[in-house]
Amino acid sequence: MRPSLPHFHCPYLQPQAFQLAFTREGQSLSLRAEALPDASVTGTLPLQTEVRVIDRQQLDEVLPNGATRPVFWYYVSGTDANGATVEGWVNQRSLFIENRRTSETARVTGGEAVREWTFDHLNRMLADFRFGTAVSTTLLLMVLIVPAQFVLAIIMALVLQSQIRGSGLFLYIYAIPLGISDLVAGILWFAIFTQRGFLNSLLVSAEIIELPFIFIQADHMAWMIAIIVLAEIWRATSIVMVIVVSGLQAIPRDYLEAGEVFGASLWQRLRHIILPLLKPSLQVALILRTILAFQVFAVVIAITGGDIMTVLSNETFRWYDPARFNNPSVAAVYAGFIMLISLAISLFYMRAVRSQEEAVKA
Amino acid sequence: MSTEALPNIPAVSPKEPMWDAQRRRALIGVRLRRAGVYAVAITIAVWVLLPIWLIATMAFSTPQDVRAFPKALFPNPISLDSINFFLNADGIIRATGNSIFVALLAVVLSTLLAVPAGYAIARYMFPGRDAVRLVMLSVRAFPIVVLAVPLAVIFLQLGLFDQPFTLALMHTALTLPTTVLVISSVFASVPFEFEEAAQVFGCTPLQAFARVVLPLALPGIAASAILTFVLSWNEVFAAILLTLSNRTLPAHILYNLDKSSDPFKFAAAFVMLVPSLIFIFFIRRYLFNMWGQINK
Numbered sequence: 001m002r003p004s005l006p007h008f009h010c011p012y013l014q015p016q017a018f019q020l021a022f023t024r025e026g027q028s029l030s031l032r033a034e035a036l037p038d039a040s041v042t043g044t045l046p047l048q049t050e051v052r053v054i055d056r057q058q059l060d061e062v063l064p065n066g067a068t069r070p071v072f073w074y075y076v077s078g079t080d081a082n083g084a085t086v087e088g089w090v091n092q093r094s095l096f097i098e099n100r101r102t103s104e105t106a107r108v109t110g111g112e113a114v115r116e117w118t119f120d121h122l123n124r125m126l127a128d129f130r131f132g133t134a135v136s137t138t139l140l141l142m143v144l145i146v147p148a149q150f151v152l153a154i155i156m157a158l159v160l161q162s163q164i165r166g167s168g169l170f171l172y173i174y175a176i177p178l179g180i181s182d183l184v185a186g187i188l189w190f191a192i193f194t195q196r197g198f199l200n201s202l203l204v205s206a207e208i209i210e211l212p213f214i215f216i217q218a219d220h221m222a223w224m225i226a227i228i229v230l231a232e233i234w235r236a237t238s239i240v241m242v243i244v245v246s247g248l249q250a251i252p253r254d255y256l257e258a259g260e261v262f263g264a265s266l267w268q269r270l271r272h273i274i275l276p277l278l279k280p281s282l283q284v285a286l287i288l289r290t291i292l293a294f295q296v297f298a299v300v301i302a303i304t305g306g307d308i309m310t311v312l313s314n315e316t317f318r319w320y321d322p323a324r325f326n327n328p329s330v331a332a333v334y335a336g337f338i339m340l341i342s343l344a345i346s347l348f349y350m351r352a353v354r355s356q357e358e359a360v361k362a
Numbered sequence: 363m364s365t366e367a368l369p370n371i372p373a374v375s376p377k378e379p380m381w382d383a384q385r386r387r388a389l390i391g392v393r394l395r396r397a398g399v400y401a402v403a404i405t406i407a408v409w410v411l412l413p414i415w416l417i418a419t420m421a422f423s424t425p426q427d428v429r430a431f432p433k434a435l436f437p438n439p440i441s442l443d444s445i446n447f448f449l450n451a452d453g454i455i456r457a458t459g460n461s462i463f464v465a466l467l468a469v470v471l472s473t474l475l476a477v478p479a480g481y482a483i484a485r486y487m488f489p490g491r492d493a494v495r496l497v498m499l500s501v502r503a504f505p506i507v508v509l510a511v512p513l514a515v516i517f518l519q520l521g522l523f524d525q526p527f528t529l530a531l532m533h534t535a536l537t538l539p540t541t542v543l544v545i546s547s548v549f550a551s552v553p554f555e556f557e558e559a560a561q562v563f564g565c566t567p568l569q570a571f572a573r574v575v576l577p578l579a580l581p582g583i584a585a586s587a588i589l590t591f592v593l594s595w596n597e598v599f600a601a602i603l604l605t606l607s608n609r610t611l612p613a614h615i616l617y618n619l620d621k622s623s624d625p626f627k628f629a630a631a632f633v634m635l636v637p638s639l640i641f642i643f644f645i646r647r648y649l650f651n652m653w654g655q656i657n658k
Binding site: 159177184191202205291332 | 396400403406409417429431433504509512514515599606619620624630635637638646
């Protein structure tokens with residue numbers, strides 16, 4: 001028998017998400033051991049099953065006004081969802097039957113609402129032609145954005161640590177993007193790269209090109225990726241920078257001075273003193289940024305419109321959006337998929353760092 | 363440059379010309395390095411500021427100039443037409459109101475919850491203290507995309523969908539872990555001796571907290587409240603999923619982005635940008651407190 005779930009509304013997030021993703025609401029007809037509505041269930045039949053009528057009973061149903069009317073119960077036999085033959089009594093309401101008194105066959109047309117397990121939503125996500133591109137684009141963006149952010153953030157942090165004059169001002173400037181939303185960042189870079197944008201203005205005014213170049217269009221995928229990468233580096237490097245700076249401040253000055261005294265170059269100090277000591281901070285920042293990289297959303301929509309290029313969170317929204325697919329179940333599958341990838345990558349990072357430490361110890 | 367440190371080369375004897383030359387060369391090297399650091403610092407600053415300057419130029423140009431090509435790098439003439447056009451567009455005032463309401467409610471809720479929680483974590487050793495910190499951090503790492511879809515369905519079932527205060531609850535839940543950790547680090551930085559002294563002089567623990575600790579911690583608490591406001595003001599994914607007719611400003615703009623003209627978009631970006639600029643200015647001192655704490 002197909003397992004069916006009680007019909008309930010779960011007010012907790014994770015079970016709710018799971019229920020959304022892997023169940024669906026359906027109807028199935030319960031067969032009864034006796035011709036009574038609350039007799040024990042002997043089996044269930046899915047809708048539209050053809051059944052054979054073996055026996056029938058005519059009962060009288062009492063209506064609210066006291067009158068009675070005849071109601072038929074049928075003893076039917078049919079094949080349930082698992083292929084087993086089940087038999088039992090059903091009320092005439094749940095069947096389509098040509099003649100109540102003489103027909104030998106009937107069809108199931110009604111039943112009780114049930115929640116049943118299903119992989120339909122998962123299959124629908126996997127079969128969607130945008131799924132593959134959404135995954136590959138999201139991964140590509142992550143691979144391009146995260147390392148560049150770390151390099152830039154470490155440079156920013158070193159500049160701020162070098163105690164130049166006005167480092168307070170530089171700190172404020174570098175921290176500005178921290179407060180800027182991804183939507184705004186997307187629009188800023190859209191303004192630069194759009195067909196009548198600043199970059200084209202510059203190139204045409206300087207007579208480098210004659211006509212404006214259209215960066216953002218469906219057959220310039222590499223350009224769109226590059227613009228999104230720039231926008232994300234611009235916006236989200238400050239978080240990494242702040243984490244790296246606070247990690248740098250925790251490094252004892254003696255270590256750095258010792259490196260300088262023994263004549264280590266900047267690169268040597270970075271490679272052998274700063275980066276190893278920064279590792280815990282970098283690990284936190286890496287996990288944080290990776291998880292956030294899977295949620296890249298408004299930047300992509302602001303720059304490309306979200307149709308000619310798509311990412312996982314955009315697909316989640318498209319499936320959820322009442323004005324488009326209006327299917328929270330597939331959206332929940334997408335959300336679960338994003339969570340699984342982020343979890344897997346976080347675990348991978350932690351494992352990689354730990355095994356590295358063990359290798360050093362051994 | 364008065365602050366620059368002289369290279370630490372022992373001057374054996376100032377009379378010997380060889381040492382002098384070496385010293386001068388080292389000085390030039392230091393100057394060059396310093397100039398290099400400045401060049402890098404200024405390049406990065408330009409990289410950060412240039413897009414903001416460009417969008418400000420667009421926002422203060424007339425819509426005709428925004429559509430013009432090639433574009434100018436300065437608004438000429440300076441005009442508020444684009445911003446006026448944006449602010450007078452349908453639904454913008456209402457969406458702004460929703461955004462402010464949601465952000466303020468999130469600030470109030472998360473501060474009210476985070477002050478006692480942060481104080482407890484900073485001051486008391488209790489069983490499971492580290493577990494509490496860890497659990498809060500793990501909530502912070504949870505993708506908002508994952509939380510928003512089931513939450514939207516739950517709110518639909520409970521009849522709470524499309525109400526700004528439920529979005530404020532969501533934003534509170536999102537920012538609470540950060541807020542608790544930041545506020546606990548602020549409390550941890552107030553010496554416990556102050557509190558003890560207040561109690562020695564006859565304050566109850568509550569009075570000691572209210573009269574001694576709280577005033578000292580207030581700037582830090584304010585900074586974390588501002589951070590919460592900015593996060594809520596900027597948050598768009600949960601906002602667009604949890605609201606329909608009561609959209610917040612970013613959700614409203616994002617949802618209508620493909621139907622918007624360029625002057626509208628650029629003015630919208632500028633208007634959303636301004637509060638962030640101001641707020642980051644006020645909390646810049648506390649940034650490292652916040653993230654330094656979360657780092658651990």
